[in-house]
Amino acid sequence: MQKTSELIDNIPLLICTLDLDYKITDINGYFAKATGFNREELIGKSIFKTLVGRTELLETTIASIKSRSDSVSEIDVVVHKKDGVDFPGILGAAAWQEKESGITNIGLAVMESTRLENARTEAEATNKELVRKESLKDEFIAIASHELRTPIQPILGLALLAKKGQISQEEAWDSVLKEARRLTQLANDILDVSRIENGTLKYNFAKSNVSEIIEYVVNALKTSELGREIDFSIITDERARKTYCQLDRQRITQVLMNVIGNAAKFTIKGRVEIMARVDTEKSRYDIIVSDTGGGIPASVLPHMFKKFITRSVGEGEKHGSGLGLFISRAIVTAHNGAIYLYNDDEKRGATFVIRLPFEQPSSQAPAPSD
Ligand SMILES: Nc1ncnc2c1ncn2[C@@H]1O[C@H](COP(=O)(O)OP(=O)(O)O)[C@@H](O)[C@H]1O
Numbered sequence: 001m002q003k004t005s006e007l008i009d010n011i012p013l014l015i016c017t018l019d020l021d022y023k024i025t026d027i028n029g030y031f032a033k034a035t036g037f038n039r040e041e042l043i044g045k046s047i048f049k050t051l052v053g054r055t056e057l058l059e060t061t062i063a064s065i066k067s068r069s070d071s072v073s074e075i076d077v078v079v080h081k082k083d084g085v086d087f088p089g090i091l092g093a094a095a096w097q098e099k100e101s102g103i104t105n106i107g108l109a110v111m112e113s114t115r116l117e118n119a120r121t122e123a124e125a126t127n128k129e130l131v132r133k134e135s136l137k138d139e140f141i142a143i144a145s146h147e148l149r150t151p152i153q154p155i156l157g158l159a160l161l162a163k164k165g166q167i168s169q170e171e172a173w174d175s176v177l178k179e180a181r182r183l184t185q186l187a188n189d190i191l192d193v194s195r196i197e198n199g200t201l202k203y204n205f206a207k208s209n210v211s212e213i214i215e216y217v218v219n220a221l222k223t224s225e226l227g228r229e230i231d232f233s234i235i236t237d238e239r240a241r242k243t244y245c246q247l248d249r250q251r252i253t254q255v256l257m258n259v260i261g262n263a264a265k266f267t268i269k270g271r272v273e274i275m276a277r278v279d280t281e282k283s284r285y286d287i288i289v290s291d292t293g294g295g296i297p298a299s300v301l302p303h304m305f306k307k308f309i310t311r312s313v314g315e316g317e318k319h320g321s322g323l324g325l326f327i328s329r330a331i332v333t334a335h336n337g338a339i340y341l342y343n344d345d346e347k348r349g350a351t352f353v354i355r356l357p358f359e360q361p362s363s364q365a366p367a368p369s370d
């Protein structure tokens with residue numbers, strides 16, 4: 001019973017009961033909230049002080065249901081508020097006779113029209129968003145399947161050429177392996193994107209030392225094909241080396257592998273600098289990756305974190321799926337961090353900043369390993 005009266009009080013409808021002289025005998029909490037009048041100001045007053053505009057029609061309607069113990073719904077009314085700003089509503093009314101006492105009760109419920117209007121606008125917006133998402137999904141599937149086919153063709157072609165003896169086995173294997181790696185990377189990226197988009201990418205957060213991850217990534221890149229001609233340098237201080245962040249080690253490694261890998265990939269020959277910096281006051285850990293490559297064309301810059309962006313000029317075949325930065329941003333955002341970029345005029349190349357929140361040094365000691 002308690003629950004029912006709470007529900008009636010809070011339901012977003014102005015509910016009241018009237019006596020036969022149209023005087024208010026009871027109201028729900030929402031009635032007072034919506035009109036700004038308190039209970040005392042309303043009880044015993046004529047309903048037509050609150051429901052204004054076309055009151056004659058209203059009066060005859062209520063009179064007719066009163067005589068027949070009937071009900072009506074959907075009558076347009078204007079609700080008068082204490083602050084003078086009236087609002088439109090839709091009224092439903094019912095009259096019924098109490099069996100024992102024979103007293104006739106009249107009950108009114110008014111819904112604010114704006115609520116209906118809002119609900120309709122909201123539903124329309126949701127609908128539009130669904131249509132938009134659906135067409136984005138279609139586009140994604142179309143591009144992804146095209147991209148997936150791209151490495152398959154050369155794999156088949158090379159295998160065929162090697163089989164016919166037209167190219168050496170070694171040449172074929174090298175290229176097949178390269179394309180197969182590209183295909184695996186692409187398949188993984190597509191899987192990540194679909195997990196990000198349907199919210200099923202899971203994170204395992206744990207206290208981790210970021211500068212260790214940076215070192216791991218740089219070492220891996222140094223010995224890879226991408227980093228062979230790159231002069232990598234890591235700039236950290238004692239504080240940055242000792243700071244631990246709450247993060248998913250594997251996923252942040254993936255982000256750094258992409259961002260530092262991009263810097264190497266689009267620099268070809270030159271310098272890639274990784275600076276780790278902590279701001280204790282703002283509790284943030286910045287990883288700044290800058291390169292001496294060609295930078296990013298101004299026309300592409302605002303679109304860098306979208307899917308399938310691979311349009312940095314003059315890089316020919318170098319690009320990958322163009323999903324790396326989209327995935328990187330999603331991962332960093334899931335860490336309550338941020339990622340942004342700019343062209344560094346002084347160094348000529350691009351600069352990416354990955355910003356992660358971190359734990360204060362006092363609580364940074366790693367758990368003793370056993
Ligand atoms: N450091 C950089 N310098 C120049 N262009 C870059 C750099 N990093 C990223 N880009 C551009 O952004 C595009 C998207 O990067 P990303 O999403 O990682 O895709 P991918 O590496 O698969 O091409 C790249 O193809 C390249 O055109």
Ligand SMILES: [Mg+2]
Nearest residue numbers: 258262320324
């Ligand atoms: Mg990349």
